[in-house]
Amino acid sequence: MSLYHVTIPTFTKMLTNLDHWLEAAVASADQRKFDPEVLLGMRLAPDMFPLVKQVQGACDAAKFAAAYLAGQTAPSHPDTEQTLPEIRARIQTCLAYLGTFSEDQFAGAEERRVAPAWLKGRWVLGQDYVGEVALPNFMFHLTIAYAILRHAGVPLGKSDFIGSMSVKDSV
């Protein structure tokens, strides 16, 4: 059991789901005859970020968590996306980065000191970081993106949210 198993596969699966939700959003906009790009500016409250920032936030949460836990420096992915094809490409860029990690690189991640810039020199133990920060933060941005799309009438349901599962048949 390693921190790899509860981070990289979850990030990968949920970002893949996010891309499917955006694909469904485009289809729904086409059917309802409005420009799908307007969805990127929608927000649930005036002091919450719009959809485009929620997608960027989910990608960055996954990217930084993977980098921190493996003791790497995360690559820069500037928040320059302004269209749905661009933001969907950002998801693919993040997925490709996540795909470069192997379980070996997470050896000792539990004991690693994770010190994001916003902690200003302080740090969190890798084992605490995953459950206290990385997963809640990633899931926050991902779920708010889903909520914006549902609020905008995109036909999605819980099975679209959860996505694939490694279900096995009883023998």
Add this chain to the structure above:
Amino acid sequence: MSLYHVTIPTFTKMLTNLDHWLEAAVASADQRKFDPEVLLGMRLAPDMFPLVKQVQGACDAAKFAAAYLAGQTAPSHPDTEQTLPEIRARIQTCLAYLGTFSEDQFAGAEERRVAPAWLKGRWVLGQDYVGEVALPNFMFHLTIAYAILRHAGVPLGKSDFIGSMSVKDSV
């Protein structure tokens, strides 16, 4: 490293945060002079569950995940809550149940067959279940509850969402 560390403390912390959000919601309703109980019926879309069901869903997601991973049968917590004090008591009931688990009970949870009723006889390996189902499902209900409150104008921010962290000072 055990599955205990990425489930029970995360569930406990985030349900504690959820209770704080509800407390802030009551204060905000008082200040804005409306009955806070109306919040329980609010939803982000007509075909999404209202706040009361999202709180029940978050509690159940945590309760069942803990029980499945420890090989226990989850206690029944009927969805009978109709008021904010009642739904906040439900959170405390769930927190008390989560508090009965020790890391020892999660020994071998990675290899355990998790077979919720809705899988109709099929099963998921404990290790896959946590990242593919339990955490995404728990975080879904929790984040949608937060989103409903934010959408309703309750003054909350990202630090309220993330809550406490085991931050250490550099020596």
